[in-house]
Amino acid sequence: MSLLSVSGITKRFGGITANRDISFDVEAGQLIGIIGPNGSGKSTLFEIISGFYRPDAGVVRLNGSALTGFSPDHVCRLGVARTFQKLRPFSGLTVVDNVMVGALTRTLDVRHARARARELLDRVGLAEKAGEYARTLSTGQRKRLELARALATEPRVLLLDEVTGGVDQRSIPGLVQLVRDLHRGGLTVLMVEHNMRVITAVAQRIVALYLGEKIADGPPDVVTRDRRVVEAYLGQAYVQ
Amino acid sequence: MHALPQLIVSTILLGGIYALIAVGLTLIFGVMRVVNFAHGEFLMLGMYLAFWAFALLRLDPYVTLVLSLPLIFGFGWLSYRMVMRPVIHASHNVQIFTTVGLSIALQNVALVLWSADSQFVRTGYYTVVVRLGTAVLNLAQLIAFAVAVLTTAALFAFMRWSYTGKVMRATAQDRAVASLMGIDTGRVFALTWAVGVTCVGVAGVLLAPIYPVYPTVGLQFVLIAYVAVVLGGLGDMAGALLASLIVAAVEVIGSYVIGTAWKEVLYLLLFIGILVVRPAGLFGQRGAEAIGT
Amino acid sequence: MKGTWPAVVFFSLAAFGPVVVRDAFLLDGLILILLWGATAAAWNVAGGYAGQVSLGHAAFFGLGAYSAALLGTRWGLSPWIGLLVGAVLATAFGFVLGFLSNRLRGPYFVLATIAFSQVLLIVGSRWRGFTAGSEGIPVPFRPGFWTLGIADKRVWVVIVLALAVFLYLIELYLERSRRGYQLAAVREDEDAALSLGVPALRLKVAAIAASAALTAVSGALWAQYVGFVDPFYVFSVDLSIRFALAAILGGIGTPLGPFLGATLITTLETYLRASFGGIGAGLVGIYLIIYGAALVVMMRFAPQGLVPWIGERLRRRPVAGPAS
Known part of the structure; x- marks a missing residue:
């Protein structure tokens, strides 16, 4: 199947x-x-x-x-996770919080979600941006952020x-x-x-x-x- | 059904006034995408203007109307420059609270200047009525209706045929493109706001000989205007006109059938119902309410 | 917990108030600050954290006030039961409003909330047989804690302080919990939140219903404290605006913001009323002119409110301004 x-x-x-x-x-x-x-x-x-x-x-x-x-x-x-063609970051949240939202779909523990988010940011190459607001990212970085966020939901x-x-x-x-x-x-x-x-x-x-x-x-x-x-x-x- | 002619006449008269309040509101929304929560306060100021001119200078409200047009327009322009311009590109919530702030300030300026008591403009023709078959109508109401219809018609003609009106409509459709085409959207917004305020200010002067004026009088009328504007589709001027008549009919028939005490409940429930069932209005496209996001 | 020390200072000061202060006027101010702060915080749950701005929250406040007053005067029931009934009613209406929020966004939602509170205003002021109509209801003073007939203002400070701290903790939860993060996502971009598995509608409905219930609790306590329920006051748009204003002024979507905003507003109001009250009743309007102007100015220069503006580096969590 x-x-x-x-x-x-x-x-x-x-x-x-x-x-x-x-x-x-x-x-x-x-x-x-x-x-x-x-x-x-x-x-x-x-x-x-x-x-x-x-x-x-x-x-x-x-x-x-x-x-x-x-x-x-x-x-x-x-x-099934997705990204958007017209990017939709949570601009008012930090980069790591963006990814945490995805991770929290799979875990009830906020600390665990944060750790998982950092891992994924590392994987997509955004680790050093973790604490910044998402609105400060460039388009390429936003694409990576969306990827990390979607991956965090363990699709x-x-x-x-x-x-x-x-x-x-x-x-x-x-x-x-x-x-x-x-x-x-x-x-x-x-x-x-x-x-x-x-x-x-x-x-x-x-x-x-x-x-x-x-x-x-x-x-x-x-x-x-x-x-x-x-x-x-x-x-x-x-x-x- | 001997009351029928009276009901019809009352509906039309009331609808004309509501339309004048509503078109200004819907124009501002259509072009600027701002719901003006201070709209009722401009109505209130128009009423007080008529009251003041009458009490201090013995000016008839209809004379005041002609004399005060530039004043109202200028006040509208000024309020745009001082209050709205800085937030014209801000989020919906920022704009909502800016107009709410403006509304609170204006209401209480009126409170300080004129106190919370109801004031009346008692003209000599206050009690004069006109008979139309079996229907009886107040002269002041008739005049208010006539002027309201003329003003609304003038606004429609202006939007349809004048160059400026076309520019305003273009901006309403797509402000980014309008801006690319060399339209100075800042000026368009200022003009739109001032025209919208003028409409409702004129309505205020017209209402002064009919209704008592007090600082929060704007709310009751503007709530009706909101109903009409949403019913007609936010930003749709013709829709607002027709919807004003519908709302007036609901009010007139409602007062006749269940009494004046509960008539407001009727149109408020109508309002909530419309918002739930067809937020885009009777004639609007579905999904237009998503603009609100 | 880091970042909470300003709140600890704020609530400790409030708790010590009754110990050092005996002056009824000052205690009254303190009670109102805490009560309005708690109500603004309740508004903030929907308006700030869920991003569902309402200008009809007076409806819920009035439901609470009327439930407590009517159950007491008509059936002699304890205001605590009235408070509970009010909260349940408000929750029910909150659910309806919450589901509507899925269809009504931005200005449409605001308009619907105003209309809703106006309907209750009319019912409250016209249904003479049940609500006593526009005359309002005097709440009888029946001494005792169970009947909330408390003459000692220091006891009132303790009651409203408990409510205020409870609301602060709720907001802290919305700031730091899983549900809080998810709600922040819904507020920022609902579709994106959905795509990440966040049950957006359920969260919004829950937030609005909770906000409504908490507002009703404030209303019930307020009715018992003040001793009179006037439909034109408790259901007024002005009151709704007041809740929103306190939250926005202090910092919308921040836990301490509503309390700070309420402190500023209540202090200013009390001061101006005291100084101008005697000269002419009309002059009390001056403080409202200042509110209105302050709101306009705030929206222009600091739409995110005072708390974020003052203490940007106290918290790492970003804040939700109406600008977002």
């Missing part, structure tokens, strides 16, 4: 179908990338898996039991929304390496990514969406050469 299974997900907003009958499975330990031009439904799918949107049809399962229908906090406690599946988006070029390799390390550590990762170079470098498998539908699913070198994927991206390029 696959760890995370997405089957038949459909979501409409008024007359627009953001997701149409999307299905794929994620095996434990895989790192899967989701690609697609703007408006292809990647974000909607993420919101559905993490419980922020309710699909009109279809179901998401974790280890065989349904996630759909549960509130986002419940989905997180069941083992079985981590959803990453545009890890390298909006980050300056020099910070990208570090972030990519971090994701790769997490994956090597055994974490199952599902990442939405705009940057094709990044996704082909880290993902074992890529799911491509276009206009709300899945158009390709397979190893990176196959998917990136897929005729429909190329057309989707080129078409996008022409339109722009």
Whole structure:
């Protein structure tokens, strides 16, 4: 049985179908990338898996039991954590307190949570920022903070929304390496990514969406050469 | 149902006044995203202005109305510069408490100047009534209604056709883009605030010959305006106009059916109900209330 | 525990007050400071820690005051039972308001709370048959602790001090506990908190309900202390603003802030009333002008309040200002 299974997900907003009958499975330990031009439904799918949107049809399962229908906090406690494309740090809290909020989902002990938060900050390279307010961090640092915060909830599946988006070029390799390390550590990762170079470098498998539908699913070198994927991206390029 | 014509006439007259209070409030929210908790105090000041002019200078409230327009507008502009401008980009809570502070200060300035007693503007035509079929209406109410409708119409025309009005609407839609297009949003906000204050100030002068004035009189009227503004959709001027009539109808019919003592409960419950069921207002888009975050 | 010494000093001073001070006027001031401080602290649980700013908390205060007064005058029950009934009623209304807070954010929530308190004001002042209407209810003085008929102001100091310390401890809990951290996350960004497994709605509802119940307790004690319940006072928007103002002035979302704010406000009020009271009743409005102006100025220059402003380095926990 696959760890995370997405089957038949459909979501409409008024007359627009953001997701149409999307299905794929994620095996434990895989790192899967989701690609697609703007408006292809990647974000909607993420919101559905993490419980922020309710699909009109279809179901998401974790280890065989349904996630759909549960509130986002419940989905997180069941083992699916996420980051946000538009970063949402708790700006008025310190960096370590931000991560503690995640850790406190798994422990009742504040001291234990703090220790765990420091460990994770160390892991993402933010240890020396622990006492600062989150609002003082740069975009790259905020991405790391979101990662640490999500990891603190001890997820079985981590959803990453545009890890390298909006980050300056020099910070990208570090972030990519971090994701790769997490994956090597055994974490199952599902990442939405705009940057094709990044996704082909880290993902074992890529799911491509276009206009709300899945158009390709397979190893990176196959998917990136897929005729429909190329057309989707080129078409996008022409339109722009 | 011989009372029906009277009920309809009363509703329309009352609705016109409420509309003038409500459009100012909704304009300020629409453009500036500020809920003005001091709105009622500007109404109160308008009423006291009419009272003072009447008591000291023997000026008829309608003369005062014309003379005081620049004064009210100027006071609005000044209050923006001194109080609102520094917090215009601050969080909702900071803005809420700033207007609450302004409200407390203005209320008590009035208390110190005029005491807590009710004051009346007793004009010669105080008791003059007009008969319209079987319906009877107070002359002052009729005038207030006419001026309120004219003012509201003028504001609508201004927003729709004048260049400045268009600039204000553009700022309401997206202040960041408006700013990129070279619109001086600071001036737009100042103007919006001053225009909103003028509307409610005018309403105050118009109400002076009808209702007694006391320092906290603003609250009862502004609560109604809140109901109308939320019902019509915060920031939606046409919605506020229509909603003012609905609220007036609830009040008039409510007083007729269950008595004046409990009529406020009716519209307050209506208010809470609307907030719960459709916070975006009757005509608004769902989810617009999330702006409040 | 570090960072709590200013509170220890504050409450110790209050505790020693009755030992050294016999003057009824000063003791009365002390009682009001503690009572208003406790009420502002109760407001702070919702408005500060949960970020749910209410301008209708007088509704809960009035529920407490009326419960104690009505149960006493109509059925001869102890005000302690009235206090409990008031707290239960307030909790029930708090739950409703808490669930509404999920749909109503920012200004919408504020408007709903004002409307709610106005409904209770009308019920309190118009339902003559039950509440005695706009005349209000004189609370009969029945000597004894069980009936809270206490003439000795020093005993009152002890009672309200106990309430104040209890509220301070609750706030300390919200500052340092697991639930406190989670609530801070909800206040900062609800969606982000949800994504980290924080049961946001449950926490908000609990905070608002607790805040309501605690406010009602203050109201019940206040009614017994003052001896008269006036609907136009206990349900007024002015009173709601007063709770909020004390918390904001002292430092919204800080444990000691509401007490500091209440101290400043009550002292200023008492002083100005004493100095201007004789000249003309209208002049008491001067202190409210000062409040209003102070609020405007504070929002501009120190929206986070005085406690954080004075003692930034006393605590490492950041504070939640309305600016956040």
